[in-house]
Amino acid sequence: MQSISFQSELFQISYRSEKVRLLPKEYELFQLLYQHPARIFSRQALLDLLWPMADPVDRTVDDHIYRLRKKLVPLADVVKIRTVRGQGYVLDQLSQLQTNPLSDDRELAEDMGKLFRKYHLYGQGDALRLMADNQAVFGVELDASSQLYLYFMNGEFERLLHFDHTDFWDKCYYLLHLHYYTCEDAEKSLFYFTKALNCEHLPLQHKLEISLLNRLTLLILTKQLDEAAVLLKISKQEILDGEMEGFVLILYLMELGLAFLQRNDAWIEAALVMIESELIKRPFSREKALFSIMQGLYQLYKGNSVNVKETIAEGFAQFRKAKYVPGIFQSLKIIIAFLEEFEDYPDLHTYYFKELERYREMYQLVELGPYISCELEKHL
The missing domain is CATH 1.10.10 (Arc Repressor Mutant, subunit A)
Incomplete structure (x- = not known):
């Protein structure tokens, strides 16, 4: 079944051409039910999750369910909130049988x-x-x-x-990234990425990205600079010779990060010029956002703290605007790692670490973390 899309700034949900505006608590209630398919929520569980600081009356949940059901009438063929007698409420996602003549x-x-x-x-x-x-x-x-x-x-x-149409190996690449976003131990994440490379069941495209880019990023962030420099040289040759358009800018951004840590000013300046030139040819949104962040970090590197917070925040905001959630986590991990290197900015480090914790909570990575680790440990 197609996914329902959520527009949190409008408290609106959409499916095909149908749009349904909700009140804030109705929106939170529907999102919670939708994100946990087939899970039955008791009234008390819903009160605890959605009204933790309030003192709601007994009918609060039932009233919100009643109003939400009325507003979901345009989506009656797609979702249905069902009452399970004596247990609570569950959202059923209904299959769609209509076909389009263009589908073949x-x-x-x-x-x-x-x-x-x-x-x-x-x-x-x-x-x-x-x-x-x-x-x-x-x-x-x-x-x-x-x-x-x-x-x-x-x-x-x-x-x-919990997507049923794939197995672990199709999901492995994403699980590795989620572990990295969840875990404070980048060495452990690097260990899992490296082990995955030796698994024959991993899809070739995912294996390619891990071997050329993901391990390079983690080697840099774990300060294994000599090994990172060797891998950078290998990756650059394969990516440029193979004309892998989607990898070029990320490669140069990682090269810039390595140059920061090696404190090679000439290399840094050359990398900055190269990235600006490439962004003219390849104005990719995510890479532009990350470059803005790296420019802010460059100012810290140079000891210029004026407008640094704004420059980094601008890049971070670009990831949010692009609605690319992994970019939010990736940028936060990079910001935090480099702020640890530039030790004179503890307040900025604390701010972004709290942001990382907030986004982990928002996207349920705190509760999903143990499951992700268990799956990687079991299969790798």
């Missing part, structure tokens, strides 16, 4: 696949969501790997973990 058009499917990859390359999260939420309308059906990527991009991590 192979040329359209190929064209939409190209469009999906282009939106992905340029970090156009809103466009990807629109495609995902309107598959039946457009006459296309995203494959399982694309659906996994969308769950990852949207921050729907619980849905990703």
Whole structure:
């Protein structure tokens, strides 16, 4: 079934062309039920989760369920809030049997696949969501790997973990990243990424990204600079010779990070010029956001603290605007790691560490962390 999309700033949910505006608590209630398919919530559980600091009356949950059901009438063929006698409430997600006559058009499917990859390359999260939420309308059906990527991009991590149409190895790449976002021990994350490379069941594209970029990032962040320098040279040759367009800017940004840690001013200046030049040719949203953050860190490196917080915050805001949730976590981990290197800014480090904790709570990574670790330990 296609996903319902959430617009938190409007307290609105959308499915195909239908849009439903909700009150804030109705929105939180629906989102909670939707993110936990088939889970029955008792009235007390809902009160504890949604009204933890209030003293609601006995009818609070029932009244909100009643109003929410009325507003969900336009989506009656998609979702239904069901009362389980003596237990509570559960959200049923109903299958859709309607088909589009274009759904068997192979040329359209190929064209939409190209469009999906282009939106992905340029970090156009809103466009990807629109495609995902309107598959039946457009006459296309995203494959399982694309659906996994969308769950990852949207921050729907619980849905990703329990997506039934794939096995562990299809999800492994995303689990590795989620572990990195959750765990304070970057060495442990590097260990898992490295072990995954030796597993023959890992999809080749994921293995390529881990070998050329992900391990490089973690080697830099764990200060294994000599090994990182060797891998950078290997990665640069393979990426540039192979004309891997989507990897080039990330490679140069990691090179800039390595130059920071090696305190090589000439290398830093050259990397900055190279990245600015590449962004003109490849104006990818996520890379532009990360570059803004790195420019702020560069000012710290130079000992210039004026407007640094604003420069870093601008890049961080660009990730939020692009609606690319993994970018939020990746940028926070990078910011925190480099602020630890530049020890003169403890207040800034504390601020971004609290932001990381807040986003972990927001996207349920605190409660999902043990499951993620267990899956990686079991399979790797």
